[in-house]
Amino acid sequence: MKKALVWTSTLSSLVETPGAVAAFLCALLVWVGWWALSLGLVIPALSVLAVAYIVGGFESAREGLTTLWQERDLDVDLLMIVAALGAAALGVWRGEYYFVIDGAVLILIFAVSGAIEGYAMQRTGRDIEGLMGQVPDIAHVVVGGTERTVPIRELCPGDEVRVRPGELVPVDGRIVEGHSELDQAPLTGESVPVEKTVGEEVYAGSINGNGALRLKVERPPESSLIRRIVQLVEEAQTEAPPSQRFIERFERGYARVIVAVGVLLATLPALFWGWTWEDTIYRALIFLVVASPCALMAAIMPTLLSGIARGARDGILFKNGAQLEEIGRLRAIAFDKTGTLTLGKPRVCEVRSVAGDREVLEAASALEAVSEHPLGRAIVEYARGNGLAWPAATDVQAVAGRGIRGWLAGEVTVVGRPTFVCEHTGDDATWLREWSERLEAEGRTVVWVARGGQLLGAIAAADTVRAGATEAIAGLRALGIEHIVMLTGDNEKTARRIALEVGVDEVYANLLPEDKLRVIRELQERYTHVAMVGDGINDAPALAQASVGIAMGGAGTDMALETADVVLMADRLEKLELAVRLGRRSQAVVRQNIAFALGCVGALLVTNFVGDLTLPLGVIGHEGSTVLVTLSGLRLLRG
Numbered sequence: 001m002k003k004a005l006v007w008t009s010t011l012s013s014l015v016e017t018p019g020a021v022a023a024f025l026c027a028l029l030v031w032v033g034w035w036a037l038s039l040g041l042v043i044p045a046l047s048v049l050a051v052a053y054i055v056g057g058f059e060s061a062r063e064g065l066t067t068l069w070q071e072r073d074l075d076v077d078l079l080m081i082v083a084a085l086g087a088a089a090l091g092v093w094r095g096e097y098y099f100v101i102d103g104a105v106l107i108l109i110f111a112v113s114g115a116i117e118g119y120a121m122q123r124t125g126r127d128i129e130g131l132m133g134q135v136p137d138i139a140h141v142v143v144g145g146t147e148r149t150v151p152i153r154e155l156c157p158g159d160e161v162r163v164r165p166g167e168l169v170p171v172d173g174r175i176v177e178g179h180s181e182l183d184q185a186p187l188t189g190e191s192v193p194v195e196k197t198v199g200e201e202v203y204a205g206s207i208n209g210n211g212a213l214r215l216k217v218e219r220p221p222e223s224s225l226i227r228r229i230v231q232l233v234e235e236a237q238t239e240a241p242p243s244q245r246f247i248e249r250f251e252r253g254y255a256r257v258i259v260a261v262g263v264l265l266a267t268l269p270a271l272f273w274g275w276t277w278e279d280t281i282y283r284a285l286i287f288l289v290v291a292s293p294c295a296l297m298a299a300i301m302p303t304l305l306s307g308i309a310r311g312a313r314d315g316i317l318f319k320n321g322a323q324l325e326e327i328g329r330l331r332a333i334a335f336d337k338t339g340t341l342t343l344g345k346p347r348v349c350e351v352r353s354v355a356g357d358r359e360v361l362e363a364a365s366a367l368e369a370v371s372e373h374p375l376g377r378a379i380v381e382y383a384r385g386n387g388l389a390w391p392a393a394t395d396v397q398a399v400a401g402r403g404i405r406g407w408l409a410g411e412v413t414v415v416g417r418p419t420f421v422c423e424h425t426g427d428d429a430t431w432l433r434e435w436s437e438r439l440e441a442e443g444r445t446v447v448w449v450a451r452g453g454q455l456l457g458a459i460a461a462a463d464t465v466r467a468g469a470t471e472a473i474a475g476l477r478a479l480g481i482e483h484i485v486m487l488t489g490d491n492e493k494t495a496r497r498i499a500l501e502v503g504v505d506e507v508y509a510n511l512l513p514e515d516k517l518r519v520i521r522e523l524q525e526r527y528t529h530v531a532m533v534g535d536g537i538n539d540a541p542a543l544a545q546a547s548v549g550i551a552m553g554g555a556g557t558d559m560a561l562e563t564a565d566v567v568l569m570a571d572r573l574e575k576l577e578l579a580v581r582l583g584r585r586s587q588a589v590v591r592q593n594i595a596f597a598l599g600c601v602g603a604l605l606v607t608n609f610v611g612d613l614t615l616p617l618g619v620i621g622h623e624g625s626t627v628l629v630t631l632s633g634l635r636l637l638r639g
Helices: 002-016 020-038 042-071 076-094 098-132 225-238 242-265 268-272 277-290 301-313 321-327 337-341 357-368 374-385 418-425 430-441 469-478 492-502 513-527 537-545 558-563 574-610 615-638
Strands: 138-143 146-151 160-163 173-178 180-183 194-196 213-217 316-318 332-336 342-353 394-399 403-408 411-416 445-451 454-465 483-487 506-508 530-534 548-552 566-568
Touching: 020 042, 020 098, 042 076, 042 098, 076 098, 076 242, 076 277, 098 615, 242 268, 242 277, 268 277, 277 574, 277 615, 301 316, 301 321, 301 574, 301 615, 316 321, 316 574, 321 548, 321 574, 332 337, 332 513, 332 537, 337 342, 337 483, 337 492, 337 530, 342 357, 342 374, 342 430, 357 374, 357 403, 357 411, 357 445, 357 454, 374 445, 374 454, 403 418, 411 418, 418 430, 418 445, 418 454, 430 445, 430 454, 454 492, 469 483, 469 492, 469 574, 483 492, 483 513, 492 506, 506 513, 513 530, 513 537, 530 537, 537 548, 566 574, 574 615
Parallel strands: 332 483, 332 530, 483 506, 530 548, 548 566
Antiparallel strands: 138 146, 138 160, 160 213, 173 213, 180 194, 316 566, 342 454, 394 403, 403 411, 411 445, 445 454
16 A cells, blocks of 8 residues: 555656656657558658657757757757757658657657656755645734734734644744643754743744643744745755856867767768768767767756755755765864854853852852843753752842842842952852862853852853764764864863863864954865854854855854855754765765766767667667666665
């Protein structure tokens, strides 16, 4: 049953492929013409075959003549039509009408080849087209406590939308109520659902789990992440990489040479070597067919488009085929630190106390619960994660650049820099100062906590390394990346701590955006093919300068996403290793395709003049190699 469904789906796709119906009708007419000719019905047979020529060759003739008329140039389509018409004319002239069949078979196989190539190209875009099916047409908007259903296009930033369990998220937004697990695989390639709660962003096209959610729309529906992905991949599919543009330029010059050589082959053997004119013209026609660079033209783009589609399926968005080629050549990679190698927000890493960690954390959390400072939020999250609770603080005030002060259970409580806290305690606490200085020397941030004039202890926090960053660096080095560096505007101590933890080769700290740009240029002088991985506005100049700019899709700013050539949709650095492997694999497949295409052309040319190659066999060999090269490129869809 499953096989029957697969075959039904495949046949349906073939029928929808441009040229498939014309190829089928052409095949039917060729068979009828051959059958009539075998019965001696010459006039009916030639009439049917003439219709077959028109049906099967119309599109190729139109494209070839358009190129000739508008660009004053020749292409493969016109060569095929000339060869087929030449075979027909030769057959009528000699009265050997099976030559007309040969020309019709040439038209037929060329039409079938075009239909198969069209189907193959549709395959590469199927995953991307499927993304748009992941977005519903309607949304449930909550207005004044009531719910109404509206079309997606009517949503505006600020609207609140309800998403029921099991529904598709209709628009990018931030959760204002509820908790659930969301399947983001169509967007990010993540294999397991991701837990989302109040304050976290969700993307259109994600599949909601068992929890009901209320979202606040953050951007217009047409600017959603999923629509940006589709737009970028569509642009990538229409933009030819340098290698393909070179092949296209080569084709035009090559076609002129083929025509010139074909004219010589159609005259010189009969004039100087005693060949009959029929044999001379017939061999020249076969030469036009087998020497055409169809397989060479199909060697690159199907492969790169398959790689782009495969990358999108795994949460790697290539903006064009050129970058898929370039990422396979990388010799050096530079990483931004904050938000790329690290999470970009501090987390509590150590607590030192006089009487107990619980008392320190509860006092600090009571004050920081009303603070918007990143370090304060980190302390509150850590305390909640350890199951702690605390009474509400009153009269809480932030002292700019020093700390925060308030009243807790009738006692003055302070959290902040050591000097600020010591002003309220009068205790120098040498033992705690030595501990603090040691951690600060390692690039961590330390705050002290006091209550009722008594020093309670201190809390150390630091920006933490992103999960998988160390493994990603090791994987890239195992692939043969020669040099891996870290660029950051942070201080030297913090930078070196992170660098040591993730295992990069070199660290550049205290950098401004123009400094990052300068480092990338220096690396390009040494390694030529250099990638930059970043997420912030200050990374945009370096992303633009690098051979391949790679942005973090979730954490990245809009400017970084627009500037970069490749986007890691799930912020998973381990996907970078897959991207490099995909680039290298695409290069290998392209090289194999080009070698196979040139080998087939050479073999067919030799057989034409040394052996006894007929026009139908030449067509089968030529178009068969084209189809095989196209299908070879589709291997990347399988991984």
